[in-house]
Amino acid sequence: MKKEFLLLALALMAAPQLLAQSPKDAETDSIPDEHEGMDFTMTESQLGEDDDMTNDVIQVGSASNVYTSNINYTWSAARFKFRALDNKYNDVYLNGMQVNNAENGRFQFSNIGGINDATRNRDAVNPFEDNTFSMSSLGGSTNYDFRAGNMATGQKITLSGCNRNYTLRAMYSYGSGWTKKGWAVYGTVGYRWSNMGTAYVDGTFYNSLSYFLAIQKKWGEKHMLNLATWGNPTERAQQGASTDEAYWLANDRQYNPYWGYQDGKKRASRIVNDFAPSVLLTWDYKIKDDMKLVTSAFFKYQKYSSTKLNYNGTNPAPDYWKNFPSYYYDVWETGTGEKDYDAWKSAYDYWKSGPEARQIRFDDLYFANSQLNKSKSDAIYYIQNRHNDQMTVGLSSNFNWNIDKTSKLSAGLQLNTNTGYHYQTMKDLLGGEYFHNVNTYAIGTYPDTDPRVQYDLNNPNKRIHVGDRFGYDYNINVQKFNVYAQYSKDMGRAHSFITGRIGGSRMWRDGHMRNGLFADNSYGKSGVGSFLDGGFKMGSTVNLGKGHAVTMGVGLEAKAPNAKDAFINPEMCNDFVTNLKNQKLVSAELGYAINNSWLRLNLNGYFYHTYQGTEWQCYFDDNEASFTYVSMSNVTRNAYGVELGAKFKVTSNFDIVALGTYSDSKYIGETDVNYMLSNKGTMEYSRCYMDGVHEGGTPMAVASLALNYRVKGWFLNLTGNYYDRIFMSATPVTRLESVYELWYKNNYRNAYIDENGRYRCDDVSQARGNGGFMLDASIGKQFKVAKRPLSVNLQLCNLTNNRGITTGGYEQSRSNYSVGTDGTISGRTYNFEKNPKKYYAQGFNFMLNVNYRF
């Protein structure tokens, strides 16, 4: 830790520093009109939409800082994560009501996708900025204003065409403005569409309708009531990550293994259906001119489901490891594998024989199930639908008081109760007649007549037909409260603030199936986990005069664990993970800012240290033929970085924006690991040596230069971006002490026993992705048609068609060897460690936007 502090200090000294709390309105004109409509179009298709992709994008955007106000838009193509932070560290508020998902802490930006015109009014604050609604989170906070009266007045039509996740988009919005009787109405409706023939990624489609309606009423000067409701029923097919070998064989880095042919037609296997109708009622009470109270009540009922092709036979995934040529030939020359060139060639030729060979063969699956019908056997291929429905009720109240010209006080309360309905239904039996609700992984460990193989002892051996629930069915309940208070004051040249919060949360599981492996602790309610958390932040901006300022901030926080990480195996039992504690966060930031007639510059250095964290994941362990549920506790991470944003105003119509960051975020030391095997239901303890493992799925070094030119209603932009330091999300599988013990006993990969008697191995390195250069351009023009403004804008992204930049991915949680019953390991030819699953950035793509106001 000391080293990082030293580095941070050095970095801060070497460069004139960081950021500033410059007046926000100074920046608003620097967001060119041409960005209108783009801010979300660039990112919305990537924000939290894909469970299998990195969905950690954060919408920072404090306009007070050149860096944060530009990076979302500019770096979204590479899935840049602000400060390498998970989205759960970014708090999102709507009219003062915090709406992050109660179970995982994340805000699903797709829930407000497609209503771009309604989400323009927002107050985004950086981690160390005071504000009117919160103690800003580690990754900043954003408060959207959903009041009808604050929306743009008039009508607007937007039409867009692009070759991305969707192909066409149309939006219409209307705002009445305030009527004489004190009413305001605002609404927008949009549709985004692509089919399998037009979507950028083969085998995907996008079908999304969005609506937003708000009505506001004013009574005198003191009271206003606003009712807003929105939602976007969306159906979309997902893209899956695959290995470089698959991309090479398919000659396409956007190769998507999640679809296949059925009777000659393309069919997607992973389809997400998502609809989260929401209602927000807000009462604005102006107590006095300098004192106001904003109170909001929120209700949301989200129906979310995601299909997946599952099997109890041969894995039907076209990119299943045994289908690859390198399954037969030791292409890595590790010396342990086979070298069967004929088989390699045969597999290679098969992959190259056409798209049918590289995709799911649905006809085979129907054939297999039809055959099994005859022997009255269960279907072995089926499409399951995993549901994650959420019902949220919330209440918030925020009080703001401008005590005098130099001091402000704000305080607020959040109450939230959430029920998550988690269950799995049978979507399609693919020609099969039925399926029994039994745990096929446990058969073998136990005879098929053993009650322990039942998923639901209350309905043993239930035959599952299409639409029936099977496998798991449980609710997660979360109740939360949070209060905060903030005081800010101008003293001489300094503006300073201090803010603190206290919160509490309770969580429990309620099982609707009595799982055979956990007959006594799976049905009904679990115990209740209760956590009290809180923290404080303080910061200061010192005006050095002549447009120079220094900013600084520190924060300490204890953060309650998320329900998502709190249960060891919620699909099967009520048990909480062991060692569940509040995560502790220490953070600091130092900045320097220049703001004069030709230059706006922000240079920031930050550091954060988190400890006693809990992380949870699950993967298939082929040596145990079982799903393994892994809870890592006592997780420690350090992160630091420098961030630069500079805008040079060369002439009145030409400016240059430079952005850059160099950062790191990594695990420190070892973590405790408790894991459970789903075929036995037993818990095991081990350690995980995660020391030095970097946060995956984001570039951690980025530099970009943008040229912006405006003339006679034209707007031209050219931006070059360079991305680097991209790591793959790491698996614990190759870092567990229990695994190193196995390696040591087999004299494998230089595993050894250290001075403390622990099994270690230093041979494992984290998989990395490729960085690279990307060039984007944008051209726009505003016309007058019937005296009303018509804007046309064309964005051209990745002009050099660089398809080699990794945007995310993960190490596979499987081993390079199999383990015999006597504990001896034998090497496999296929090398999982050298085959991480990756996503790559799209090649050249464009978007044409036309909007007309009237």
Add this chain to the structure above:
Amino acid sequence: MKKSNILFALVLGAVSFTSCMDEDWKTHEGIIDNPPYGNNKIAVAEGSKVMTIGQLKSQYASVISANGCQQITDDVQLQVAVNGNDQGGNIYKQLSVQDATGGIIVGINATDQFAFMPVGQKVLINLKGAYIGGYGQMAQIGALYNDGIGRMDLNDWKGRMRILTQPESADSVAAVADTVDFDGNMGTDKLCGRIVRLKDVTISGTGTQTLAPDDGSVPLTSNCANRDIKGALNSTKIVLRTSTFSDFATRAIPEGKVTIYGVCTAFRGTYQILMRTNSDLIEQ
């Protein structure tokens, strides 16, 4: 407020109009008559181009008994029925097929083939280019592996076989014609690869033992446990061979007399009976 009325109507209309993009997929006609698995282009041979398993085994008898391996160069075809597959997880990367003259093992480098190759299904196999050899002096069709007989690649298999007819019975015992009662006097040539019935036998193993535990209580070879079968079988050594990965590995050994159905195999003079599914072991 007229414009807002239009807006509300628009939103309401749009919400009620949303339709689903994913199709309502159904099994399409002809999937059974024209199976997507195998090579439907292979013509069904007649006359001298069709070989029986008995003829094949006798033609390559010396290769088989020497544990050798030889490529088949004649353009000949087997027309056989599947009698054993990997449904119960006991037979691994193999199929067994039989006709009226005997049975033979086919090594295929793939798992979970049972749904495509159910017991009782008739298939033809183009032999040209495939290998035949002996493993433990038992005949097997497959590919060359370390100078001996090994498993053929799945794509190779799919390219040289064609599904002819579907099983006539759902029952894996009834689906196989010509099941014989095991009699050691018949010899390995006649018995291996066939489904045999062993009546009124007992399985060794005492107390609470299971068929194939992996707790070290019984020695394992290739993850399989061998349990002696006792009865009037005219054979000195015969075992029930069960994989620890099979679905019935944890089944308790019945104490009394049983009837066993299974694929008869042999390894260096010992008969090894492989159950296919749990229902192949019937307690009397």
